[in-house]
Amino acid sequence: MKSTYRPTNSKMFTNGPDEHVLPFGDSSTISRNIKSASQPTVNCEPDDLRSYLLQFYKLIPFFIFLAVISSAGSSYAKCREIIDTEGRTVAIPENIHRAVVLSGTCIETIYILGSLDRVAGISRSIIDSALCNFIPALKKIPVIAQSIRNINIERVLALKPDILVTMGPEHPLGMDRKTIKRLEECGIPVVLLNLESLDENYYSIELMGTIFGNERRAAELINHMKGIIGDIQGKLKKIDDTRRIKALYISGARPNYIAGGYWGKQDIRVLAGAHNVAKEIKLFMTTVSFEQISIWNPDVITISASAKYTAADVINDPHLRHINAVRQKRVYKHPREIAGLFTPRVPLLLAWHTAKFYPELMIDWAGITDKFFKKFYGVLYHGPRD
Known part of the structure; x- marks a missing residue:
């Protein structure tokens, strides 16, 4: 095809009759040069060239977009999948x-794994717990x-976390599904760890070890925990059912x-070899009448570390004076430092409860x-040692 592009002054672009003159020259020179290179010719009127250049420049953002997508794709390819305690697969x-960690049970494990420096945000409830008594670094987060x-x-989004760890809606104190969905829609992976049994406790520690890259320390912690619990359960075999309090x-x-x-069977009192007198009430915590407590007539009463009263207050409460535990002064409030179920x-x-239930087992x-x-x-x- 013969070129139809003609510069305004063709002489200023010509260096000789036989030289290649690109991109400008008279029509015969351009045609000869293109044909000699065995390349197809194109119409190159000045307005057309400007149009081609403008369209090329318009495509530059598109090429940049493709580069970004390609880069992001390679980043996402480095993700991995884990399964949390609610059975959810999370990338x-x-x-x-x-990491943003809202559960005290998990922040404790992360500290033991040596990864507290990777925690970017926590909840006030963690700061208000006894954890700061022996993990003072929490106050700096x-x-x-x-x-x-x-x-x-x-505030969570402002931290740009790689992950958020908390308890989910299946736990009585967990995060609601609406909030979880909002966080995930914002691109934050949410890992739910509901620790309601010893097995889930072990699994959560193992999972934290995988997430933070310290499986060896996680295994060491699990084995130590199992060792203590195994020794206690071995001693409890000496207590037959007729002697269980x-x-x-x-x-x-x-x-x-x-x-x-x-x-259920994961209740700390049951694990410590006792009968839970309130087992028929399928609630985490609830209020009952003092008459109901008198009917149950427990042999031992243990008090949460967070309760607003002492063992002496319970022993001196006139509503409870006829209960075996009060009459025998077997009412105990456990130390804050060992509080926390399934941490x-x-x-x-467990060792503290078993020692209070069965002092004859000599559990130190x-x-x-x-x-x-x-x-x-x-x-x-x-903490207290009595």
Whole structure:
């Protein structure tokens, strides 16, 4: 095809009759040069060339977009999938650098794994717990939520976390599904760890070890926990069913706020070899009448560390004066430092309960606690020892 492009002054673009002159020259020169190169010719009127250039420039953002998508694709290819305790498959980055953790049970494990420096935000409820007594570094982490159920999503997004770890709606104190959905729609992977049994406790520790890349330390923690629990269960075999005591666990502002049978066989009192007198009430915590407590007539009453009263208050409460536990002064409030059901410290809480239920087994719960604190928190236990 013969070129129809003609410059305004063709002589200023010509260097000789036989030289290739590109992109400008007279029509015969351009045609000869193109044909000699065995290339098809194109119409190149000045306006057409400008149009081609403009269209090319318009495509530049598109090429940039393709480059970004390609880069993002390679990044997403580095994700991995894990399964949380609610059975959800969650895609998370291969390497976690910034995590938001709203559950105290999980922040404790992350500390033991040596990964607290990768936690970018926590909840106020963690700061208000006893954890800060032996993990003071928690106070340096930004607080971005009051609790699991009271979070500021904008503050979470501002931290640009790789992952958010919390308890889910299947747990009585977990995050609601609406909030989880909003977080995931904003691109934040949410891992739900509902620790309602020893097996789920072990699994969550193993999973945290996988997520934060310290499986060896996680296995060490699990084996130590299983060792303590195994020793206690071995000693409990000496207690036959006829000797098993009846136990009640209370908390809250008044001693008639009790723990029901929500946990079933995983209830800490059941694990410690007792009969839970409130097992028929399938609730986590609830209020009952003092008359009902009198009917149950527990042999031992244990009190949550967060309760607003002491063991002496319960013993001196006229509503409870006829109960075996009160008459025999077998009412105990456990230390804050070992509080927390289905945390890494659950063997310590189990040892404490078993020691109170069956003193004849000679379980040295304080000695067990000393060794655990030194090994996994690097500090000595300074709480009550009675």
